[in-house]
Amino acid sequence: QIQEPQLQGQDVGMQCEDDRTGIGVETLKRAFLDNLFYVQGKFPALATKHDYYMALAYTVRDRLLQRWVNTAAIYTQEGSRTVAYLSAEFLMGPHLGNNLINLGIYNQVQQAMTELKLDLKELLAKEEEPGLGNGGLGRLAACYLDSLASLEIPTLGYGIRYEFGIFDQIIRNGWQVEKTDKWLRYGNPWEIARPEWAVSVKFGGRTEAHKNAQGRYQVRWVPHKVVLGIPYDTPILGYKVNTANTLRLWKAEAPESFDFEAFNRGNYYGAVDQKVTSENLTKVLYPNDETYEGKQLRLEQQYFFVSCALQDMLRIMLRQKLPLEQFHEKFAVQLNDTHPAIAVAELMRLLLDEHEMDWEPAWEITQKTFGYTNHTLLPEALEKWSLKLFSSLLPRHLEIIYEINWRFLEQVRHKFGTDEGRIGRLSLIDENDGKFVRMAHLACVGSHRINGVAELHSELLKKTTLLDFYEFFPEKFTNVTNGVTPRRWIVLSNPKLANLITSCIGDSWIKHLEDVQQIETFAQDPGFQKEWQQIKRENKVNVASILLDRTGVKVDPDSLFDIQVKRIHQYKRQHLNILHAITLYNQIKQNPNLDITPRTLIFAGKAAPGYYIAKLIIKLIDSVADVVNKDPDIGDRLKVVFLPDYNVKNSQPIYPAADLSEQISTAGKEASGTGNMKFAMNGALTIGTLDGANIEIRNAVGAENFFLFGLTTEDVGALRLTGYRPWEYYEANPQLKQAIDQIASGYFSHGDRRLFKPLVDLLLDKDPFMLMADYQPYIDCQQQVSQTYRDRDRWLQMSILNTARMGKFSSDRAIREYCQQIWKVKPVPVQLAAAKTGDG
Ligand code: B1H
Known part of the structure; x- marks a missing residue:
């Protein structure tokens, strides 16, 4: 249930409360069945889930059209910039879920569907x-x-x-x-x-x-x-x-x-x-x-x-x-x-x-x-x-x-x-x-x-x-620093968190994300903390069931959910993340009783079809996952999962379920990043380099609430100038050497030494994205992450502060800046009354 104040009749125009525009539960039910009949040509006994989805989509569209036509009329009338x-x-x-949120009718529609013995979640899932x-x-x-x-x-x-x-x-x-x-x-x-x-x-x-x-x-x-x-x-x-x-x-x-x-x-x-x-x-x-x-x-x-x-x-x-x-x-x-x-x-x-x-x-x-x-x-x-x-x-x-x-x-x-x-x-x-x-x-x-x-x-x-x-x-x-919309990326994706926030500070934050700062006063409140933790846990259980369903891998919702989801690219360094996975694996193998913080490493993302190395990185993730997940010595202490077909729809449950957000690009390469914002808004802590918007996120949430590691842009430039020799890092670091040697020797590829050779050669010879140089600082930083996670109260505090301080990263702020600095354009409010008179 999304918590929101009920719209007042006059807000939507009482005069228009008919089957095409009304938003009462009874009206919505009638309109829905009408669309099922007259648009899909079905009655309930024959209707499929898809028919129901379409009927609901048209029901929502009718309500959009009223606003759309009014908007066009006013823009035309006023010749607006x-x-x-x-x-x-x-x-x-x-579109469906987002439109329900923006129309302010999510709850009514959910109730209408329930009364018709339908599950809104299932209908939402039908949308391509x-x-x-x-x-x-x-x-x-x-x-x-x-x-x-x-x-x-x-x-x-x-x-x-x-x-x-x-x-x-x-x-x-x-x-x-x-x-x-x-x-x-x-x-x-x-x-x-x-x-x-x-x-x-x-x-x-x-x-x-x-x-x-x-x-x-x-x-x-x-x-x-x-x-x-x-x-x-x-x-x-x-x-x-x-x-x-x-x-x-x-x-x-x-x-x-x-x-x-x-x-x-x-x-x-x-x-x-x-x-x-x-x-x-x-x-x-x-x-x-x-x-x-x-x-x-x-x-x-x-x-x-x-x-x-x-x-x-x-x-x-x-x-x-x-x-x-x-x-x-x-x-x-x-x-x-x-x-x-x-x-x-x-x-x-x-x-x-x-x-x-x-x-x-x-x-x-x-x-x-x-x-x-x-x-x-x-x-x-x-x-x-x-x-x-x-x-x-x-x-x-x-x-x-x-x-x-x-x-x-x-x-x-x-x-x-x-x-x-x-x-x-x-x-x-x-x-x-x-x-x-x-x-x-x-x-x-x-x-x-x-x-x-x-x-x-x-x-x-x-x-x-x-x-x-x-x-x-x-x-x-x-x-203009990028931003993301809190409507899709909090209200729609993480309704429980949204409700908790609204119950504490009201709902102004949805339009003015800076207001979310007000939850800082609740950060010490044990009741609030408990709910915060509970919501994260439920969101993790949800993702655990998605992972089981789509990959067959069972993960522990109490482990640290460590997530990297984005396009697969060398500069984004998913393979650095995998080197960490291998390192943890080796540590457990060497010391089977090792008391480490249990982790679930989740990856998702598409590679360009012609980008061979990126595809090989996916294969490497999958291969490491295969070995790690099946090893009885490892048990629940480490799991690695690649979730297929990352897209907007599949991503929506992911951000709310993260404990740790991986933003580990080589400094200077990621222009901004926006996934980094979606994670932090939903209470994940970031492990990241000084790259793109990570820098501004760290400044906003506080350095003490961010896991920083790695070369800076200046370091990267200087190192390249003085001559970068990746193999020296490899030779000097036994853990790193072991991990690379395992990949090269076929440990993760059933003895096939050729499979990952192009990747290994690249890392040891040119290493254009400097994984070798950043490896140890990354491992050390991950160690700190694990330590911190053991102190659940501290972690929780950091999580709350991350969400509380992410106000700047709303796309509303970014768009206000574009409007002022670049476009010189002002709001043109739309009243629905114009529809009645038919002016314009
Ligand atoms: C970003 C692209 C891009 N930057 C060419 N550049 C494309 C370039 O199909 N093409 O030809 C497609 C995409 N995409 C990303 O933009 C940056 O890497 C991110 O760091 C940034 O957050 C995002 C939005 O600004």
Whole structure:
């Protein structure tokens, strides 16, 4: 049961209390059965669980639509300044539970279902989540949409409606196997197609000059092909407000006229072919988190959704009769990394070629419109497109980029003189080894603000990757530390904890997470402590049963739950965590009576399908788990589990069940991290390096409530400079040597010495992420963790203080900062009365 004050009749409009909008239990039951009948075409005796889920989803959607239509009416009426959040990924997670929370009807719906002899939990489990993202970056976009709506900021999220999202992961014989994510198979009740707002997107071909009506030369783009973009809208409701914003995702289709041309020539297959290739555009999400792959289809996806989005914004301006000169006043457009950076050139093209604006005003509008968020410093993630590919796909954009570059480099020369090195480094075109368009450079020159996602990351951006841009326009640079929404990540995921907090301090913390600080006064209260501990224990029992169900491994809920869940990446160092597991195992084997703190090590996460070492790390985790879990000498003192198919839905029970959160990336590599925030909010303690937002989390919760270890970013740089020799650590450290030797000798692979050789060789030779250097400090720190956990009262105290001091890490705070520093946009409250009058 979620505890919340009952909505008053007037809050939702008593006048509207009918079957589509009412929120009383009886009304909900009637509406639910009505939808079962008229939408699913079923009566209870024949209905499946899925039918019930759909009926409930439509019942909830009806209540959303009332708010959505009102919101649209008010935004149109007022011509409100609007945030357009452009992102190739939106990792929304299941909608139903979240919408129940934000509507404030969770309890009524639960009761309605119970009275109909249904279990709300089971229905919630039926929802296929829209996994339209890889990891943190996509999930951040989803948290931001929740906060934008909750703060009543007019927003459009623009992205791609991938037919297949991030693959489903199964583990077969310890290896990751990818399965297609057919999330649309049974229909999606949360979206509404808007074919009336379709737009055309051009690709390829050539450009030519022509004279316009005024006798002025203009450029015309004669494309090789045209694809239609169809928008699919999903309402995004804020928490206990009437604001319902729009997530507008674009699907590619073949334009009919093209089909007909081929068809009339008698080329039926040609016509169908065109359809197939057009629709391929939005078929599948690229699953390579933080590695760039120079694939044509990927650039096509990026340009496709960006062009759709900008054309859509222009349509909105025309309909609201706003002059295009006011584009930057109507819209604040945020680029979620460089994936939508082509927007800079596309807006220029639309203003210059389609609306015949002059260069200077067009460029001024463009720069004032965009903000650019950088999410990574990893060189392998920096997008650059070969000129060959770029010019064949986007010939007009290349011309525009050359012009932007030429003018920009003129300014650089003006400021710094002819420093050819600097000019080469700043140029939008990389000419070092082949020629490429540098998308981060395009984003930097085309935006008025550039931000990193945590303080350290934003500083490193200015010192390293974007140093030259910082020197040229320092005023553009800023930081906005990431945040996550407490609605999904506490209220929905951890209802018991949410109720406990609310029973002590009221529920203001759900909208103002800073208020959660008030539970500090209860930190010493034995009754409160007992409940806190009890809730953690129940959440662990829940995860224990999930683990048993999905992996067959039985774990002890009284052991320390030590959890690392995130994409599998060398820089995130899941293999450092595994070295700790092996070390504990060896300690017990050497001393079978060893009195150690019992631990359960839980891992989950997907590896990019083509990332061999990451897949091998999964295999290693599984192999170590196999040996450890079966060894009778170990018993309940150590268990290792890999939970398959990590996604938003599967993650929700995980954070509330953690005692220890593993945030152990090599310093300087994790831009921010957001899982670190979800864990700490739910009362887990962190073991972590001074990386990304860990630093700010540690400052917030207090150094004494955080387990810190490892090299700093400066140490990493210095060590690399003086010559890093990983094998020396190995040779000098018997525990480390034993662990590595076991992996190499086939101890965990039935004697197979070849299996993990690539991993072992990498660690002993290059060790690019410095596991060898951080090993002993990590082991020592884990030892402290174990010691501290034995003092249950102390641990409990630390756990409470972690939750209490995480207020800063709400995405509401992050979004307020974006609104003030970058977007200059204000809330536009929505009243439901407008629906009645039908105004707007
Ligand atoms: C993050 C990505 C990313 N940074 C390329 N960069 C992608 C890059 O498919 N691609 O091409 C996909 C994803 N993702 C993450 O962003 C950072 O690693 C995290 O540290 C950060 O918390 C998150 C949100 O800012």
